Every structure is written in C-alpha cells, then in structure tokens.
Amino acid sequence: MLARALTIAGSDSGGGAGIQADLKTFQELQVFGMSAITAITAQNTLGVQGVYPLELKAIEQQITSVADDIGVDAVKTGMLFDEKRIELVAEKIKHYKWNNVVIDPVMIAKGGASLLTDSSIEALVNKLLPLATVATPNIPEAEAITGRAITSLDDRKTAAKDFLNMGVKSVVIKGGHASSDNMVDLFFDGSSFHYFETPKVDTKNTHGTGCSFASAVTAELAKGNTLFASIENAKKFIHLAIKHSLNIGGGHGPTHHGAHRQYHLDSTEGKTWQESIPTK
Template identity: 60%
Template sequence: MIPKALTIAGSDSGGGAGIQADLKTFQELNVFGMSAITALTAQNTRGVQGVFPASNECVRQQLDSIAEDLKPQAIKTGMLYRSSIIQTVAEKIKTYGWSNVVVDPVMIAKGGASLLQKEAIETLKTNLIPLSTVITPNIPEAEVLTGMKIKSNADRKQAAEMLLVLGCRSVVIKGGHHEDNLEAIDLFFDGNDFVWLRGQRIQTRNTHGTGCTFSAAITAELAKGENVLNAIRTAKSFIQAAIEHELNIGSGHGPTNHWAFQTYRMGRP
C-alpha cells in the first residue's frame, strides 16, 4: 500500500511554507500527498501581503472528497485562520475516524503577519488539540497556548505538561526561538518521558516554512507506520538538512531546501 498523507493548511504563493512546503516534504519522504486548502495567501520571502480564507463549505467539500476516495494514513493541520474552519476540520476528523493527526498551531508568519485570529485560539485548544497525536508549537506558540512565559528548559517542561492536559497524546516544543547560539533543541513529551532532541543551530535568514516542513515530515513518517518519537527524529534530520543547505532565494526570509535531506543523505553533491 502506498502511504498517503493529507495537509489541511493555507496556500503560500511564494512556495516556501503552507501546503506547498508540505507537499514537497511528503514527496521527498516517498509519501503521496493530498491537500485541503483553508486559505489563499499572497506572500513572498518579504512577508504576507494578503490573506483570503476559504469558506467553511469549501473546506468541508475538499475533506469529504478526499475521504470518499483517498483515505489518508496521517494528516496534519497548519494555518486554519478562524474558529469556524477549525470546527469544520475537527468535525471531519471525528466523522471519518482519521488517526495520526499532527497539529501545527500556526499563529504568526515569519514576517509577523497573523495567520490565526485571536478568537480561534480557544477553539483550537478545545476542539482540535484533543484529537491530535502530536502538536508541534514553537516557543511563542506554546506561550500563547499555555499562558505562561517560557525562558528556561524547566519552563519548557512545565509547558509541555500543561499542553498534554489539553488532550493531545504528545507534544514537541521546538527550540528555534530559544536563546542559544549553538544549538536548536526541541523537547518531546508523551506523558511519560521527556526527550531532548539536539541539533546544531545554523545562522541564516533562510528559515521560511521551517515549522510547516518539520510537521509535514512527522506526518509523512507516521503515514508510513513509524512511531511518533522516531517520526520526530527523522523530521529533525530533514529540517536540519533543509536549513543547512541553503537555496538563497528571495530578498527576505528565504525558503528551506526541501530536497537537501535526500540529496545529501544519498551522497550526491
């Protein structure tokens, strides 16, 4: 059986984040990718110039069409933008019994534009996160979801415990925003064990779409039957390669290199 993964997210016209990044990641990890678009954005490496959300009916019909013919082995959510879309997505996840749900709580674009309305945060917490296998917030997103400031490793552990109370089965709090010049350290917690995942910090402005790509790589590995922690380890390696081998595209926050993991792992120049 060919593994299939579904991304429910916004479209990035610049190609570095959103469904474009997700589908590239699925392809690179040998998973067939499908998408349900929640919003169109006009954006490039300099920022987001416009956001045009899809109607609830548009999202609903996309999900129904996929469910009727192409059952995904894993799904991820990214930019959902407003409460009603979150409610629609949660309803369909329950209706179709979809498992291996990765929730990337996308809130702010790299350039600072809001990608989730404030009124939707509570809906995300109460409707969608309880359905998730793993959630993948960065530190600012974890602060919003928990209502606490995260400065130390002890704070991150406390935040991870608080996030699990929301109903997710596991959480990985990404460390890209932590004040450490040498390493980017992610924290995984499943209610039993805390696992620190270390990676070298790359000094670069080309980090557009890192969160989308990381969560998509987790989703791809889950679709192939991998367990959550191993899926996260592969995703960590995938995004590390994507950041390290820069494309240097655009004049702002450039996109990551989605083909770097396969290219350099296989020993090709």
C-alpha cells in the first residue's frame, strides 16, 4: 500500500510554502499526501499580505476525517498560528498515538511576517515539542524557542541539547542562516551529533525550503525509512530543489520540488560526519 503522510499547516496562496509545498513534496517522493489546513494566508514571493486562521472545529474535523478513514503513517506540523491551535493539534497527535511526528516550528515567513503569536511559544514547548520524533527549526526559530543566541556550530550543539531537555526525541537545527560557505544541518539524536553538509547556493529563491525539507523527512519516515536515512534523503532533495530553484515572482521565488527527478548530486555536493558525545 502507498505510504500516507498528513500535513497540518497553513495554506500559501503563492504555492511555494505551507500546505502546497508539503503536498508537492509528498507527491514527488511517492507518498500519498493529505492535509489539514490551520490558516489561509494571502501570500506571494514578496511577502504575506494576510493571515486568516480557521476555526478550531474545522481543523479538528479535517484531521479526524483523514485519520479515521485513510490512516496516517507520518504527520508533519507547520504553521499553527496560536496556542489554541497548537493545543488542539497536540491532543489529536496523542489521541491517534502517531509515532512518526515531524514538528517544523514555523514562526516567521521568508519576507519577515510573523506566523506565530508571541504567546504561542510556551504552548509549542510544553504541549507539542514533547510529541516530536524530530523537530526541524532554523537558527532564528531555535533561538526563539531556547532563548539563547546562536552564532556558531557549538551554540547549535548546546541548543540541540536544550531541545532534547524539552522532551523532543531528536532535532535538526538547519544551517541556512549561518554565515558560512557551506550549508551544514546539525542533527542530534541524544547520543551523537550528525552533520549534513552541502555547498551553499547563491540564490534568493528559497521560499518554502523549511516546509519542503520537513515534509521530505515526513515522506521518508512514512515509507518506513530510518530517521537518519530520512534526514539524509531530505537533505539531498532540498539541496537540489534550492540549486535549481524557480525564478518566479518579484521576491523570494520558490524551490523546485521536481529537481531531484531531473538532476543528481555530484561527488562534491554532499557529505556527512558524526561526533559522539560522552556518556553520562
């Protein structure tokens, strides 16, 4: 049977991020995609012009409808908007006892618009993150959640430990905002730090990269891959999507979700390494 993945996130009318990016990614990775929309955004490559959250009942019914009939092999959360919606989604995840849970703590859109209310971080930390198989924050999101400045790889390692102290089983702190020539994503599973490195691509067309990476991890988990393999495959997927991004619109254009079918990594474009931490 085809693997099934559910995204619980906001709709991006511009098609580059959110529900639209998630479903494109699921389809590209040969997973049956389902959605529960938490909010509708008026959005394009230039920014977010409006955010319109859906009623709690509408979100709850979407999740129940697909879960009770079709079933879910992996679930990903994106933009949840506020604490009430975070708490609702957390309750549904616990109700269905989902094991493959990818939490992408979406807070700020590419153009700078806030997609999460200030009072929601406490609910995110206390209600949702402890349910995560893996959380996938970027550096600004990790800073907001942990309350610490992150300016180096060592800072990211410390923040990763903070996430696990919050109850997260594992975390990927992405490196797109780091000032380096290479894009290094840090994965911490509690016993080892794993580093996934690709060359940084000089492009402004990076809209939806976080959503697409997280949904790629979700798709790979839905297919039964290990967490490490899922992150590794997602890293390759998103690197090609950024490298061959689409020059659409007047601002931050979207990534190219179909790039992995047309292009392949060469021998210089990806490496991984591991650093074990001392046992207590």
